[in-house]
Amino acid sequence: MFYLSDITVPGVHYGKRVEIYNALMQNQSFLETVENIGAYASVFNLNIDQYGTQLLSNTNFGQQQFACQRYYQVCNVFDQSYTPSKSFPIRSYILFMNYWAKWCNITYGSAFPDTIASNKYFSGLDIQATNLIFTNGDEDPWQQASKKTRSTCIKSYVADCHQCARYVELEAPCSNDSQALKDIRAKVLLNFSNWKKEFYDKQTFSHGFIEFKLSQY
Numbered sequence: 001m002f003y004l005s006d007i008t009v010p011g012v013h014y015g016k017r018v019e020i021y022n023a024l025m026q027n028q029s030f031l032e033t034v035e036n037i038g039a040y041a042s043v044f045n046l047n048i049d050q051y052g053t054q055l056l057s058n059t060n061f062g063q064q065q066f067a068c069q070r071y072y073q074v075c076n077v078f079d080q081s082y083t084p085s086k087s088f089p090i091r092s093y094i095l096f097m098n099y100w101a102k103w104c105n106i107t108y109g110s111a112f113p114d115t116i117a118s119n120k121y122f123s124g125l126d127i128q129a130t131n132l133i134f135t136n137g138d139e140d141p142w143q144q145a146s147k148k149t150r151s152t153c154i155k156s157y158v159a160d161c162h163q164c165a166r167y168v169e170l171e172a173p174c175s176n177d178s179q180a181l182k183d184i185r186a187k188v189l190l191n192f193s194n195w196k197k198e199f200y201d202k203q204t205f206s207h208g209f210i211e212f213k214l215s216q217y
Helices: 002-013 017-025 030-043 066-078 097-108 115-122 141-145 179-201
Strands: 132-137 154-159 204-207 210-213
Touching (some): 002 141, 066 097, 132 179, 154 179
Parallel strands (some): 132 154
């Protein structure tokens, strides 16, 4: 169920929900639906070997075995468990926390993250940083793990537009981008420009009795 869910979920994550809906819900036979699911899995390079506990527990090095290291972090530190939404689930109800606890233990042996300790170590959302910007697409489920409250030195923007999902604000601009997306990109550039100016305005150095101000140009 983990693998089957991951075939459809990235379509939502990356702004392709319309495409995957058309691929799966058009008038077709069951066999054609299965074939379309398989074809869609190949688009996102999803391989069944990245999901099976027996294959992931194999510690032999391989160029295509990156999933082993990734899920080791999931099971030991970050608790990136893919549970279904209670309101609008696109993952199976089988994939609740008891499933992941068993999955991690079978794969890596007595492994399950201490989320309190992890948040304490990495500070969670209590980020002690300045001149930082968080941007999210409105349709990206990962925005729930982002910081959406603003402060003087930390900005947060959400692109509320059609199929505005993961990384949408980082993609190359194109003519049919929504106005909401264009506005967020403009705000990001303005923030960085202001922070850069503030930095250079504070820079001075002395030569003898003469003090100079460092220009940003």
